[in-house]
Amino acid sequence: MEVESNVAVGYEAAPGPKDIEAKIAIATARRAVWVGPPIIVVFALFRGGMGAMSAGIGVAIVVANFVLAGFVLSKAARVSLKLYHAAALVGFFLRLTLIMLVMLVTAQVIEVDRLAMGISAVVSYLVLLSWETVAVTRGETKELEWS
Numbered sequence: 001m002e003v004e005s006n007v008a009v010g011y012e013a014a015p016g017p018k019d020i021e022a023k024i025a026i027a028t029a030r031r032a033v034w035v036g037p038p039i040i041v042v043f044a045l046f047r048g049g050m051g052a053m054s055a056g057i058g059v060a061i062v063v064a065n066f067v068l069a070g071f072v073l074s075k076a077a078r079v080s081l082k083l084y085h086a087a088a089l090v091g092f093f094l095r096l097t098l099i100m101l102v103m104l105v106t107a108q109v110i111e112v113d114r115l116a117m118g119i120s121a122v123v124s125y126l127v128l129l130s131w132e133t134v135a136v137t138r139g140e141t142k143e144l145e146w147s
Contacts, residue, residue: 019074021069021071021077022073022074024136025067027132028066028070028128029067031131032062032063032128035059035124035127035128035131036056036124039055039058040052040059043055043119047116050112050113050116051113051115051116053113054112054116054117055113055120056120057106057112057117059120061102061103061121062124063124065095065099069091073091099121
C-alpha cells in the first residue's frame with residue numbers, strides 16, 4: 001500500500017505551523033528574567049559595577065542566542081526535515097561561534113569585565129537550557145502540545 005503524502009499511515013499532519021521551537025525560545029528568554037538578576041547581583045557584589053554590567057551583557061548574549069536558535073529551527077522545520085536537522089546540528093556550532101565572536105567584539109569595543117561576562121554567559125546558558133529541558137519534559141507548557 002502506497003502513501004501519497006509525506007504523512008505516515010495512521011498519523012495526521014498538524015493543522016498548521018506551530019513554531020514549537022520559537023515558542024520554546026521565547027519561554028527560555030522569559031525565564032532569563034529570573035536567572036539574570038541573581039547572576040548580576042553576585043557579580044555586582046564581587047566585581048563591582050563593571051562586573052554587574054558585564055554579567056548583564058553575558059546574559060543578554062545568551063538570551064539572544066536562544067531566540068535566534070528557536071526562530072531558525074522553526075523556519076527550517078517549515079521547509080524540510082533534512083534542513084531542520086542540518087540547522088540543528090550545524091546551527092549549534094555556528095551559534096556557539098557567534099557567541100564567542102560577539103563576546104570578543106564586545107570586549108574590544110567597550111570596556112568590560114571579561115571574567116564576569118564569560119562566567120555569566122556559561123552559567124546562564126546552562127541554567128536556562130536545563131530549566132527549559134525540565135519544563136518541556138514535565139509538560140509544564142501546554143502551548144507546546146503537538147496535537
